Amino acid sequence: MGNAGFHRSSIDIFESTEDNHMDSSHFLAWIDRTASPLRKEFGIYTKIVLVIDNAPWHNRLTNDTMPPKRSWRKEHIIQWLNTHNIDVPVKAVKAELLDIAMKNLPENDMKLMKQLKNTMLISCGNLPIKHCSLNPLELAWAGLKQYVRDNNVNFRLSDVRHLAQEWMLNLKTATVMAYLNHVYNIEEMFKKSDAFTEQLEEGLLDDDNDDELDSEIEEMTD
Template structure:
């Protein structure tokens, strides 16, 4: 987490996050998770009648996936998507893009169109609606690029690469090899555009991506952990219908106080990262200054020795 790439990602993310917080943007965090029909306590469970048993399953079985949004007021219930899946295919890009499209449409209808006409003192004005941002992570199904920005592949036939170059207005000689065409294409790749962002733009909604491998900055992680604990404590039938019902119960009962505590915890994590990154930068600067002084001292000593030799 202390590599230059991670530090730079955090700095960029925090700068954008501070900006949207300050301008009054409505912010939602997104995440997916899944749970099995066999979810139960780690060691032993006891039901309301005081009866129980030692854990006998591995917590496996048929699986449900859930995709949702959360902010300080709790879950955004109209956008919650719970669906049956298997362990290998819990989510894919097509399902996610369809969910993004439906959710952005609902959000824009709920919080106003991209612009609304308002009347003030007998005059009509064109006023822009509330700005909305969805914060997502970098799961592979969140990062599918648009067809026009996908790079050509080595598995493509030569003519397909030629067509790609023509479509992107890249000039090429007619007698060059497939390898040369690929190199030419790779040196002229367009800036990546992601399908999720492009779909959200239709509804004037922005997507902000978390730094890679920074799930601690997503309050949904706390929500999912508590939801699964709730399910495991109460799951006695071990069916998809039962775990679905328990998940819905927990989601419905999550209030603004609990949701706000998740947001506050994430803000504490943000502050810790910021402080650590600033400290690391200051230490590096001090070490670099020390190295510069040491090099100057060595240079001065060498110069003095040379002067003595000349004498």
């Protein structure tokens, strides 16, 4: 979603099932087929920034940097250590091997999202953790659900899909700007709160320093 509303060719609506649900593979496939048209549409010199939250599928590591899991068999952990050119003690037990692996994790925690971003020349920014109030899509999501609830009279999945598409495609620019301005105002409120907190903390620290100085002066004069 941008200033003018949802990017129509990027919309992905699907039925969530056990075999077809949102995970890193689905998300990256969506990014892959979305990023390229965006770049072609706006040209190579236009800056494109994707702002995402911190869902697990947004932060999946590459196979090379993914750490071993405690559920792995000992042989699998040894294979991981060998792949990363880490010496494996002959008589080490599984717990010791895991400890060695954790102490020698690759420094470059390259994520699949970053890899894809580099190939498409698209920047990526993450929202602060547990700050959904800074995500305008949460407001859009609430509006979409309300529209579906108000107009879903037959309770068929096909109707839900149609209503969701209808709401997104008819979303007015004024409504989008209202969402964005609402989030902007919250961001400004957070900034002012942070600035006030910093001033308050500095004042408290200054008071502590003054008390210490007074105590030192009293000791010197006694």
